[in-house]
Amino acid sequence: MLPYRIKVVEPIQLLPAPVREKKINEAGLNVFRLKSQDVYIDLLTDSGTSAMSTLQWSKIMLGDESYAGSESFFRLQNSVQEIFGLPFILPTHQGRAAEHLLDMALIKPGMLVPGNIHFDTTRAHIELAKGRTFDVTFEEGHSSTGDNPFKGNLDCKALEACIEKAGVEKIAYVLITITCNSNGGQPVSMENIAAVSKICRHHKIKLFFDAARFAENAFFIQQREKDFQKKPIPEIVQRMFSYVDGCTMSAKKDALVPMGGFLALRDESLFESLKTLGVLYEGFYTYGGLSGMDMEAMAQGLKEVIDENYIHYSVGQVQRLGEKLKKAGVPTVTPFGGHGIFIDGRRFYPNIPENQFPAQLVCVELYKNGGVRSVEAGACMAGRNPDTGANIRPTMDLCRMAIPRRAYTHEHLDYVADAVIETFEKGKTKKTGLLMTEEPSTGIRHFSAGFKYA
Ligand SMILES: Cc1ncc(COP(=O)(O)O)c(C=O)c1O
Numbered sequence: 004m005l006p007y008r009i010k011v012v013e014p015i016q017l018l019p020a021p022v023r024e025k026k027i028n029e030a031g032l033n034v035f036r037l038k039s040q041d042v043y044i045d046l047l048t049d050s051g052t053s054a055m056s057t058l059q060w061s062k063i064m065l066g067d068e069s070y071a072g073s074e075s076f077f078r079l080q081n082s083v084q085e086i087f088g089l090p091f092i093l094p095t096h097q098g099r100a101a102e103h104l105l106d107m108a109l110i111k112p113g114m115l116v117p118g119n120i121h122f123d124t125t126r127a128h129i130e131l132a133k134g135r136t137f138d139v140t141f142e143e144g145h146s147s148t149g150d151n152p153f154k155g156n157l158d159c160k161a162l163e164a165c166i167e168k169a170g171v172e173k174i175a176y177v178l179i180t181i182t183c184n185s186n187g188g189q190p191v192s193m194e195n196i197a198a199v200s201k202i203c204r205h206h207k208i209k210l211f212f213d214a215a216r217f218a219e220n221a222f223f224i225q226q227r228e229k230d231f232q233k234k235p236i237p238e239i240v241q242r243m244f245s246y247v248d249g250c251t252m253s254a255k256k257d258a259l260v261p262m263g264g265f266l267a268l269r270d271e272s273l274f275e276s277l278k279t280l281g282v283l284y285e286g287f288y289t290y291g292g293l294s295g296m297d298m299e300a301m302a303q304g305l306k307e308v309i310d311e312n313y314i315h316y317s318v319g320q321v322q323r324l325g326e327k328l329k330k331a332g333v334p335t336v337t338p339f340g341g342h343g344i345f346i347d348g349r350r351f352y353p354n355i356p357e358n359q360f361p362a363q364l365v366c367v368e369l370y371k372n373g374g375v376r377s378v379e380a381g382a383c384m385a386g387r388n389p390d391t392g393a394n395i396r397p398t399m400d401l402c403r404m405a406i407p408r409r410a411y412t413h414e415h416l417d418y419v420a421d422a423v424i425e426t427f428e429k430g431k432t433k434k435t436g437l438l439m440t441e442e443p444s445t446g447i448r449h450f451s452a453g454f455k456y457a
Pocket residue numbers: 050097098099100122124125180184213215252253254255263264
């Protein structure tokens with residue numbers, strides 16, 4: 004059931020194929036370097052690209068832009084306290100700013116942050132604070148095939164072994180990313196969250212969520228975990244957060260806003276020390292880099308994202324696209340995740356050498372064939388080992404098609420399915436991929452790298 008109707012529309016255009024080819028060549032075969040007006044269906048990201056509701060727009064008029072003690076902050080705080088049960092909140096301009104503050108406070112050089120595959124900005128911030136990530140995703144989470152319903156789960160034995168080897172004092176905190184963006188938007192089960200929490204509490208190690216897609220994770224728990232099938236989403240969310248010491252949040256995903264984020268915490272003393280850092284890097288602690296209007300939209304969005312009708316439709320749209328591609332034999336990560344369909348580049352182009360960026364080529368060809376923009380989440384994004392400088396070989400080389408929430412209809416996504424299937428059929432005999440010709444020296448290279456055909 005479609006739980007909304009369209010009130011405002013934004014024009015989009017499909018450029019002719021020869022023009023698209025010219026545009027992507029000029030962009031160095033990197034979709035990040037395309038202008039948005041040259042894209043027909045934009046599945047680059049689900050971040051900040053949701054459509055806002057009438058209520059969110061109306062709440063914007065209530066934005067209190069006071070420097071200190073803004074009413075909008077207190078409304079946001081109420082929403083967060085009510086939904087997550089976490090008492091302390093620090094707004095930030097987006098998710099990575101929350102990561103920045105947390106890592107500055109908790110990481111000392113050489114410390115580790117174990118977790119399921121860390122998102123790229125998350126890893127970059129941990130490394131900036133001179134810490135290191137340690138991947139304890141359980142084995143099946145690194146495979147694009149299979150039907151394990153909770154491929155975001157952490158391997159508790161690997162976590163215990165990591166703590167034992169490094170020593171408790173070397174673990175800055177443990178991070179669970181819900182859902183796990185990097186392996187396909189895969190959820191983490193309540194059972195696994197509880198088990199990881201037990202380990203952390205036993206060792207007195209702090210446990211945090213990267214909560215960008217918390218509502219989608221709760222939805223999968225409701226759909227796939229035996230004890231939760233009759234439980235309402237808000238109750239599942241409360242239970243999930245009862246196991247952690249806090250979270251970083253990119254509100255650009257599961258708070259349905261173009262910009263915003265926050266840190267939510269259980270511990271008052273940590274909150275007090277982060278407040279000071281927040282003032283330096285984000286702004287006074289009752290606005291944290293956001294306008295009152297942003298905070299109002301976020302406070303409302305957080306309520307809408309846990310609505311059963313919304314979440315069933317939103318994740319349902321993703322599943323529907325996945326099923327269409329599966330039927331046509333397109334190799335994707337399975338089971339389908341919550342915020343997008345991830346194409347397996349190595350199986351899509353089985354004859355292209357792994358070091359010639361097959362997933363990046365999928366993005367390029369999909370744009371050329373249909374004006375659809377996706378994004379690489381594979382060998383280019385993985386970057387280099389900060390200690391050795393060697394290219395990291397990720398276990399999967401993926402092309403992600405992220406579905407902006409409430410923005411596209413089934414008709415748009417049927418067009419996307421046709422474009423992907425056509426690209427797949429055309430590419431079966433391709434034997435050469437791409438070579439990287441421009442590589443920025445910073446840790447995050449995929450935003451601006453340049454390529455040529457091999
Ligand atoms: C899992 C995850 N964590 C953190 C972030 C960073 O959030 P932001 O883009 O708001 O800085 C993202 C963004 O895509 C994400 O997907």
